[in-house]
Amino acid sequence: MPRGTTKRRPRTTAALLGAALEVFAERGFHAATIEQICERAGYTRGAFYSNFKTKEELFFALFDAHSERVVTSLKALVEEVGSDAPALGRFAELLSRIEPGERAWYLVSTEFTLYAIRHPEAARVLAEHDARLRAEISRLLVDVLHRAGRSVDVDPDQLARLLVAMREGGLAQSYVEPDRLPPGELERRFLPTLLLGVSTERGGDT
Template sequence: MPGRAGRPGRPARPSRRAPPRTCPTRAPVDAPAYRIHSCIVSAADLDRPGRRRAATVERLLDAALETFAEVGFAAATVEDVCRRGGFTRGAFYSSFRTKDELFAALYARETSRELARVEQQLAGIEAEDDPIAAAVARCLDTFRADRTWVLVHTEYALHAARHPEAAAALREHTGAVRARVARLVEDATARVGLRLTVPAEHLARMLLALHDGVVVSQVTDSATDTAAAGTDLERTALLLLLRSAVSG
């Protein structure tokens, strides 16, 4: 109706509408970003919970390795691992359901690190005059018996021998390791122009059995000369095994 809007003497009401919500843009210009509820969130921000969880898992694995080596897998409790790592039981169970599942993750991490080092050492052996001797020397110079991991791995193998479910899981893990070793052997053999005379998986099984036997004997005898003798023995055995398993 005309006239109402312009009544004199009545001040205009202040608006009760809240100002639009804003969110600071923390992402740098060149960072990938995603618009969520009218806010700009960097990819790094979105990934932060994942990074925190990964860091928690790594610390739990470190604590488990030390705890299992010190008191044994069977005697160690979840509380022991949490205490050493500075975590609550809740933090443990948000990542692992059981102690065996924790060991499975530890096994995967340790063997993956070892195999990555093997792959690195095998790079470029085709340029060597004697690639087999070079491969053996490089790997043995890189690897030293890690007493902590050998203790944990050996004790878990004994645990698995008495517990069928643990044995099945360990067979699956070791089978994956053998398959990766077999692929490394096949690749290295092809690169140096040689041919395997035995199945790659059989050779991988023999290589791992030889290595495991030597490192166990090394960690059970702390004498330096005995450890050196063990390395020399492994070097000789590896050379004999590999030379007999390939042909030109």
């Protein structure tokens, strides 16, 4: 049987991913070691290297898993908001809900972004993964506006970048001052106005 095709492999990979998220969040990407991740997962270094070549590769596996959850969640939100003007407010309200587990991913992804800024090759790969996620977000933003009877007047990719900036910038402030800015508050208050400002009613002049 070829290497990596055993029935245990998905379970091993999942355990390593879960352990990596915890260890990266606790110790930081740079400080975390493969040994610590393996110990947390209950596997050997051999199990690690049968699944991943480096810590960077492990991070990008975490990134893709998180992206898949984000896209699945956004698709569900778009289906839930309905097909009228208040849909934008409903979408913002749903999008503003931040799961408690999001804090760990925020810590890990933010630190890796700083690492990537200092390492051009890591930045290149991160940009590729970001672009794939952003393409999905762009399509969903166009869809939710379409359901609200509106057309997008700006580059959807740029709109997705702005939404990501709002999300990540807002979370940074919320995690520092949770009593002053609850997580998701910026999206809830300002996203409907933003979406109205970058779109026009289909068939109308405004």
